[in-house]
Amino acid sequence: MLNTYLELNSGYAIPAVGFGTWQSEPEKTAAAVQKAIECGFRHIDTASLYHNEKEVGEGIAAALKTTGLRREDIFVTTKVWNTERGYGRTLRSFEQSLKALNFDYIDLFLIHWPAVPSQYECWKELNLETWRALEKLVDDGLVKSIGVSNFMPRHLEPLLDRCRIMPAVNQIEFHPGWTQDECVQWCRERGMLIEAWSPLANGDALKSPELAAMAEKYGCSISQLVLNWVASQGVIPLSKSVTAARIEENSHSFDFVISDEDLAAISALDSVAGKRRNPDLVLY
Numbered sequence: 001m002l003n004t005y006l007e008l009n010s011g012y013a014i015p016a017v018g019f020g021t022w023q024s025e026p027e028k029t030a031a032a033v034q035k036a037i038e039c040g041f042r043h044i045d046t047a048s049l050y051h052n053e054k055e056v057g058e059g060i061a062a063a064l065k066t067t068g069l070r071r072e073d074i075f076v077t078t079k080v081w082n083t084e085r086g087y088g089r090t091l092r093s094f095e096q097s098l099k100a101l102n103f104d105y106i107d108l109f110l111i112h113w114p115a116v117p118s119q120y121e122c123w124k125e126l127n128l129e130t131w132r133a134l135e136k137l138v139d140d141g142l143v144k145s146i147g148v149s150n151f152m153p154r155h156l157e158p159l160l161d162r163c164r165i166m167p168a169v170n171q172i173e174f175h176p177g178w179t180q181d182e183c184v185q186w187c188r189e190r191g192m193l194i195e196a197w198s199p200l201a202n203g204d205a206l207k208s209p210e211l212a213a214m215a216e217k218y219g220c221s222i223s224q225l226v227l228n229w230v231a232s233q234g235v236i237p238l239s240k241s242v243t244a245a246r247i248e249e250n251s252h253s254f255d256f257v258i259s260d261e262d263l264a265a266i267s268a269l270d271s272v273a274g275k276r277r278n279p280d281l282v283l284y
């Protein structure tokens with residue numbers, strides 16, 4: 001699965017499994033990213049909000065040396081933060097991200113959260129202006145694919161009406177207990193891939209007795225069971241860890257098959273909390 005690629009509507013391929021870096025302390029990030037690539041991850045997710053883009057870039061550069069891989073073998077995503085929405089600000093934020101990462105292009109650039117009606121009267125226009133900046137970055141060859149994060153159909157509809165380039169992905173919270181089926185289905189019908197943020201429910205999944213029992217049955221860890229289940233849904237898991245042994249463990253999540261019955265049982269599980277964030281109430 002670490003070698004599996006999915007096709008984006010932009011024409012580019014995206015690795016079906018990714019590695020996250022939210023809450024990765026800058027001093028631990030470069031080593032974690034390097035380890036992830038050495039373990040076979042080819043897809044790294046960061047954001048300007050995480051304040052670790054520089055270290056993500058350093059980790060990738062170090063891994064290219066130890067593995068002999070090239071920059072184009074690694075798929076890198078970053079995101080524009082909520083305070084930087086709008087055409088000019090987004091372009092400036094991107095420039096800073098590119099500089100911090102020390103790259104000359106980004107594979108995937110996302111709008112981190114939608115502007116929402118409860119916060120901005122002109123939320124539709126603000127999302128569209130931000131999107132126009134992303135489209136320009138594609139035109140300029142600085143970004144290969146563009147997408148959104150935490151957009152529900154109600155946020156996407158007005159954007160899709162007026163965008164020139166379709167979003168390639170929607171990165172949303174997705175884990176046992178929070179599968180956002182309606183949004184997933186809606187996006188898929190319009191050609192967008194779904195990426196799972198907090199696939200382990202930010203650690204909450206690891207406390208689930210139901211998942212522990214099932215993991216024992218498969219002779220794997222809970223983390224491996226859950227990452228396998230996410231990928232089995234055709235959703236791209238972005239697991240995060242700064243712990244070398246866990247990164248290695250997570251990289252071995254895909255070499256067993258979960259029965260259809262158990263996949264359905266995990267999908268139906270409601271006891272794993274996670275953040276369950278409603279984008280309309282996430283105000284920054």
Ligand SMILES: NC(=O)c1ccc[n+]([C@@H]2O[C@H](COP(=O)([O-])OP(=O)(O)OC[C@H]3O[C@@H](n4cnc5c(N)ncnc54)[C@H](OP(=O)(O)O)[C@@H]3O)[C@@H](O)[C@H]2O)c1
Pocket residue numbers: 019020021022023045046112149150171172196197198199200201202203206221223224238239240241242243246247249250
């Ligand atoms: N777009 C968005 O709004 C958004 C929001 C949240 C997250 N994200 C992205 O999604 C990524 C994943 O979300 P997340 O950071 O909440 O991650 P997660 O993968 O759901 O959970 C990470 C937590 O699980 C622990 N962990 C990981 N593997 C483990 C294992 N094998 N055994 C035991 N514990 C394990 C980690 O600990 P250690 O690190 O201490 O090892 C960390 O505490 C983020 O890093 C970020 O890239 C995006």
